[in-house]
Amino acid sequence: MLSERAGKIKPSPTLAMDAKAKAMKASGIDIVNFGVGEPDFDTPENIKEAAIKAIREGFTKYTPVGGIDPLKDAIIEKFKKDNNLDYTRDEIIVSCGAKHSLYNIAQALYGKGDEVIIPSPYWVSYPDQVILNDAIPVFIKTNEKDNFMLKPDVFESHITKKTKAIILNSPSNPTGVTYDKKTLEGIAEIAIKHNLYVISDEIYEKLTYDGFTHISIASLSKDIKQRTLIVNGLSKSYAMTGWRIGYTAGTKDIIKAMTNIQSQSTSNPTSIAQKAAVEALRGPQDFINTMLAEFDKRRKFLVTELNAISGISCLTPTGAFYAFPNTSKLYGRHTDGNKISSSSDLAIYFLEKANVALVHGEAFGNDDYIRLSYATSIDNIKKGLDRIREAVSRLT
Numbered sequence: 001m002l003s004e005r006a007g008k009i010k011p012s013p014t015l016a017m018d019a020k021a022k023a024m025k026a027s028g029i030d031i032v033n034f035g036v037g038e039p040d041f042d043t044p045e046n047i048k049e050a051a052i053k054a055i056r057e058g059f060t061k062y063t064p065v066g067g068i069d070p071l072k073d074a075i076i077e078k079f080k081k082d083n084n085l086d087y088t089r090d091e092i093i094v095s096c097g098a099k100h101s102l103y104n105i106a107q108a109l110y111g112k113g114d115e116v117i118i119p120s121p122y123w124v125s126y127p128d129q130v131i132l133n134d135a136i137p138v139f140i141k142t143n144e145k146d147n148f149m150l151k152p153d154v155f156e157s158h159i160t161k162k163t164k165a166i167i168l169n170s171p172s173n174p175t176g177v178t179y180d181k182k183t184l185e186g187i188a189e190i191a192i193k194h195n196l197y198v199i200s201d202e203i204y205e206k207l208t209y210d211g212f213t214h215i216s217i218a219s220l221s222k223d224i225k226q227r228t229l230i231v232n233g234l235s236k237s238y239a240m241t242g243w244r245i246g247y248t249a250g251t252k253d254i255i256k257a258m259t260n261i262q263s264q265s266t267s268n269p270t271s272i273a274q275k276a277a278v279e280a281l282r283g284p285q286d287f288i289n290t291m292l293a294e295f296d297k298r299r300k301f302l303v304t305e306l307n308a309i310s311g312i313s314c315l316t317p318t319g320a321f322y323a324f325p326n327t328s329k330l331y332g333r334h335t336d337g338n339k340i341s342s343s344s345d346l347a348i349y350f351l352e353k354a355n356v357a358l359v360h361g362e363a364f365g366n367d368d369y370i371r372l373s374y375a376t377s378i379d380n381i382k383k384g385l386d387r388i389r390e391a392v393s394r395l396t
């Protein structure tokens with residue numbers, strides 16, 4: 001008999017959709033995959049070389065649980081350089097990917113009945129990680145007309161005596177929004193006033209467009225830094241999803257608790273990957289700009305073409321690598337006598353009848369949308385758009 005806990009959660013819907021698309025592909029069907037949440041670029045050579053060197057030198061044993069000092073120092077330098085934030089080694093923990101960092105935070109902070117505010121649309125793992133730790137996700141719907149940003153007064157109106165924390169994600173997966181300074185200041189003020197923790201997932205920090213720059217909420221004041229846990233990682237900026245390196249910066253007490261938890265679960269992140277991460281953070285950074293320039297081209301093309309399809313409208317994302325178009329006008333239309341009445345119906349229709357994989361917005365908490373990743377070549381994007389256009393025109 002499985003635990004009650006195991007029954008309360010579902011597999012990651014983005015990974016599930018990806019698995020379905022990959023299975024169709026494996027059976028010989030030519031799938032255009034907009035479902036993936038990882039860069040289509042290869043990990044840069046200098047980073048791979050650092051890992052190979054680590055293997056050759058025998059750096060293949062346990063390391064300190066929370067990460068090796070050179071990596072912590074490289075992370076500290078990153079925070080200083082990019083965010084003007086000062087941290088010490090005991091305020092940093094390296095984990096097995098940012099998802100693991102977020103999970104350790106959930107274990108260290110949330111208790112039975114605690115409420116954790118999650119603006120929606122949200123990244124798929126936030127609610128389930130809250131639930132796995134006996135706490136309650138409280139969703140606050142954000143709207144397209146506000147650029148999907150949480151308004152500070154709406155945030156405040158959802159706070160109760162049980163509210164423990166809020167999870168922010170800027171730049172956002174799935175909406176691509178990057179929060180502006182004024183909104184972050186408003187959110188920080190309310191978090192301080194109500195004594196809440198802010199969990200700030202900044203994994204897309206380096207991927208911003210149109211002159212938008214990432215602002216870490218922790219950099220706004222000493223008071224907000226004290227109650228913020230910054231989560232970041234190497235997966236997205238350095239095309240290192242498989243290496244599993246993420247990290248958290250926060251106050252000593254919480255970092256210590258997270259390190260204890262990690263010491264009883266995974267122990268250290270892979271020694272070799274840690275060496276590679278040092279090289280990623282300290283070595284040449286031009287890879288990011290090359291990747292970003294390519295993403296930018298695809299973003300502009302994809303968003304323009306999506307908006308040209310009747311029944312679909314799409315805000316221009318300013319960060320990450322996703323477009324999040326509104327497809328609600330297509331609901332109610334029919335295909336072979338079947339009604340499309342949700343984002344999930346539409347995603348299945350596109351997958352099965354047009355061989356295009358993407359993720360239904362419902363997975364992120366808003367059924368009016370779908371998510372397309374543009375971490376795929378411009379040729380694939382063109383091909384996928386042709387198929388989507390054609391599939392939409394077939395709906396009656």
Ligand SMILES: *Cc1c(COP(=O)(O)O)cnc(C)c1O
Pocket residue numbers: 037096097098099100123169172173201203233234235236241244245246
């Ligand atoms: C990809 C992603 C993560 C997790 O990244 P890993 O470091 O690979 O675990 C966390 N948050 C968001 C919003 C993501 O898109």
